[in-house]
Amino acid sequence: MSEYSSIPDPEWAPIGATLPPMVYPNTESIAPHEEWLAVLRNISRPPLPDESKYRVQDHQVPVEGGKITVRVVIPNSGDADATYPLVVWLHGGGWVAGNLDQDDCLLRSLSIELQATTVNVDYRLAPQYPFPTGLNDSYAAFKWAASNVDRISASLTKGFIIGGQSAGGNLAAVVAHRAHADPFFQDKSLTGQYLSIPVTLHYEAYPEKYKSELRSWEDNRDQKILSADVMRRVYKCYQAPADDPEMSPALYPSHAGLPPAYIQVCGLDPLRDEGILYARLLREAGIPTRLDVYPGVPHGFQVVAPNIGLASKLKNDTYNGFRWLLAGGK
Template sequence: MPPIVSFADYGGMDAIRKSLNEQMEQGIKAGIFKVPDFTGVIKEEVQIPTRDGSTLRAVQYRPESGEQGPLFVYYHGGGWGFGFPEVNEPIFEILTKELGFTVVGVAYRLAPEHTFPTAANDAYDSLKWAAENASKLGSDPSKGIIVSGTSAGGNIAAVAAHEAMDQKLSPPLTGVFLNIPVLVHPDVVPDRYKPHYTSEEEFKEGIILDRKGMEFFYSEYKVDPKSKLINPLLWPGGHKTQPPTYLQVCGMDPLRDDSLIYESLLKEGGVATRLDVYSGIPHAGLDLLPMLSQAKKSLRDMKAGVQWLLSQKP
């Protein structure tokens, strides 16, 4: 079950990783977390090269039928410091079995062993590699390429999306799905947005994620609060070139207003957006409390949102 104390109280990133892995195992044994059925899906590991000569482990999922569908590149959550791609397999099951996607879940490098901006760079490197190797991965990029992530993974997915459009990624990125993302460091929120940026204070003692926890993650990742690579909401070139974007937001999340402000800015720039908000749900509650009706609804919404992204592709 999710922690009711701050992540910062665990005593370090290793302790967080150990505790959450144990909680996940207990949840599976208790039937709280559903083990996906990947019958009819090929699952295998791939290695992705990075700009600094390292390699990233990634997990690829594709329909066994051999039908080439769109490509979905995903980054897990975990404060840039813990987590792994397989934790999001309930999403991957829907994408592969019901929508025909090839999914690449990327194990980007984690803090504190790998500090800022390693995760952000890994995100763009892996997106670029996946797009350029889409056909080899068993997908058809002409049917769409979507980048996505949850929480800290949503942060680096949004950064990768901006890098992709700035650098004219080919084949092109066609959609973005951000789930409870970190989009701006609280120290650099512009004055014009502050009247709308209240959730960070409102839920500073929030369940699952609180202010102390976010400060811990920022510290472990050693972020530069002023860098565009932590603040996609403040991207220097703006957002007008962004592809259609779908966002899922939790109503009791200190990060709630990151997404609400960002979605407004996208719309101002003429970008097509779709937004689902889950009232009364804390950060990551949709993943960590899968028995809730809102969590089940979020998976249905995810399917509809991704279908909407595909329908927006020119």
């Protein structure tokens, strides 16, 4: 995939050079990784949108062994009886970090921009809660949202999207597969999946026939924000079998029948090529699929460099990608 060679974007290069060293997660504690993510988020924390344009509700969702919180954002359109498309969101953080605050501003803005109800899921984290706990929590919250549309001013007939970034993109892809196979969703069909910089194929489970295409793991092994070594460590924390399709959704024997997919990939990301491969596999299965690639920038670059050109493009592409999904991938 030489068209996405690992040449740094000229706007990104000086910013990347100033980043603090990555603090690697380990299997005993995620605290150092959380602290490093907090540093990144505080570099350029965006302001919250005008609070008169939406309302926020936190709900408790029963899960195996306890409860988790979901944060719901509903547009204020001036019509108390209005209903909106539904977007269920799963945050990133390598399954070991992240919380409801991580993408809070994004989802409030998205709710206003799309006039959609967003549901932000605070799934439990590894290593305390290894695979498949976070996945099962995400699916329970996804079902809760579909079952409680009246409480959250949503209408599935106006659009029903599962989305996430990084590890959240991995969870979203698996949730889409689970929902397709679940009779519960026969009359609650998912209409789109948004997968931003997703994990789709564990490096220990690369099929032989695709290995020549999957060069970014080696090409981008030492990149800032996310390196191959960091991924190895979070995989160890997550404890998912590499060849399980619920870890590596590219390994599902079929992708037929899934909803349209919008996928974003970064050129300097170790995960780049598996995201591009997943887009191709979906297309080959007849799934309307749209792929945007951001050359010369690493995984999650927009968090620390929100003012460079590619970050602005990614933001606009995100809104347009969701609109495309809400239009049925047409």
